[in-house]
Amino acid sequence: MVSFKELGLVNTREMFAKAIKGGYAIPAFNFNNMEQLQAIVKACAETKSPVILQVSKGARNYANQTLLRYMAQGAVEYAKELGWEKPQICLHLDHGDSFELCKSCVDFGFSSVMIDASSLPYEENIALTKKVVEYAHQYDVTVEAELGVLAGVEDEVSSAVSHYTKPEEVVDFATRTGCDSLAISIGTSHGAYKFTPEQCTRDPKTGKLVPPPLAFDVLDAIMEQLPGFPIVLHGSSSVPQEYVDMINQYGGKLPDAVGIPEEQLRKAAKSAVCKINIDSDSRLAFTAAVRKVFAEKPGEFDPRKYCGPARDLMEELYKHKIINVLGSNGKAE
Numbered sequence: 001m002v003s004f005k006e007l008g009l010v011n012t013r014e015m016f017a018k019a020i021k022g023g024y025a026i027p028a029f030n031f032n033n034m035e036q037l038q039a040i041v042k043a044c045a046e047t048k049s050p051v052i053l054q055v056s057k058g059a060r061n062y063a064n065q066t067l068l069r070y071m072a073q074g075a076v077e078y079a080k081e082l083g084w085e086k087p088q089i090c091l092h093l094d095h096g097d098s099f100e101l102c103k104s105c106v107d108f109g110f111s112s113v114m115i116d117a118s119s120l121p122y123e124e125n126i127a128l129t130k131k132v133v134e135y136a137h138q139y140d141v142t143v144e145a146e147l148g149v150l151a152g153v154e155d156e157v158s159s160a161v162s163h164y165t166k167p168e169e170v171v172d173f174a175t176r177t178g179c180d181s182l183a184i185s186i187g188t189s190h191g192a193y194k195f196t197p198e199q200c201t202r203d204p205k206t207g208k209l210v211p212p213p214l215a216f217d218v219l220d221a222i223m224e225q226l227p228g229f230p231i232v233l234h235g236s237s238s239v240p241q242e243y244v245d246m247i248n249q250y251g252g253k254l255p256d257a258v259g260i261p262e263e264q265l266r267k268a269a270k271s272a273v274c275k276i277n278i279d280s281d282s283r284l285a286f287t288a289a290v291r292k293v294f295a296e297k298p299g300e301f302d303p304r305k306y307c308g309p310a311r312d313l314m315e316e317l318y319k320h321k322i323i324n325v326l327g328s329n330g331k332a333e
């Protein structure tokens with residue numbers, strides 16, 4: 001048993017309380033490799049933004065859970081080395097799907113876990129979430145739960161259709177489970193293809209797809225039911241057109257990829273939404289930078305020469321999100 005506190009990590013409790021009061025949101029960035037983690041830590045150290053490092057099932061399969069945890073521990077030390085005296089870094093399990101997995105992360109030094117039982121019937125979701133909360137809270141580890149279903153594909157989480165969270169269920173759910181934050185479904189979606197062209201309209205000037213707006217009426221109704229309760233948005237990449245264009249320009253093929261407009265996320269961040277998950281955007285930045293090097297320098301075979309530019313572009317992306325979308329810069333001085 002290792003406590004996250006020994007590793008210099010923090011849970012989400014204070015982060016979220018401050019974020020709701022301050023009208024901003026904490027970035028939750030997924031990481032799978034060293035370059036991505038370096039980019040996240042550098043961006044957060046430079047902007048003094050609290051951050052949630054997320055480990056998904058796909059990341060655990062790809063990079064190994066043990067290695068990822070030690071990397072997060074290293075991230076705290078790296079942040080200090082970069083001059084961030086009191087780094088506020090949370091290590092979070094993204095989409096935990098069983099009690100055993102959540103327990104193993106709690107025991108291993110994670111400071112926050114998500115139990116996603118949203119695909120189960122309501123009462124079973126409550127029972128499983130409650131069991132995880134009871135275990136995690138013994139060690140001061142915070143728990144995110146989910147009500148409603150997001151469409152899209154992300155690692156091994158996928159659903160063809162979305163079901164908005166029902167505002168009339170949230171008080172009962174939060175009270176009976178004791179969860180610390182709630183991921184809701186209001187029209188965000190996992191992956192780089194969040195909406196089909198049929199769900200969108202087309203901008204007559206540019207011909208680009210315009211996605212349907214988020215259901216702010218559902219968010220408002222949830223906030224009315226649970227005033228001041230931390231709300232989480234998954235699937236909130238914006239799929240920046242510049243990266244999609246860069247990928248397509250250098251031999252890629254991502255037709256009609258579309259995400260959540262940043263103005264809508266900025267609006268959400270000012271409300272009780274205090275954690276916004278961003279994964280696909282950094283995948284796009286990484287891929288765009290690598291493709292550019294490969295296209296321009298076909299003789300290059302040193303991975304540092306293409307992973308380096310990928311790291312730089314991701315860092316730029318993370319800073320942009322922190323400063324212009326989430327508003328979390330300067331909140332972890």
Ligand SMILES: [Zn+2]
Pocket residue numbers: 095154157190234235277
């Ligand atoms: Zn998710």
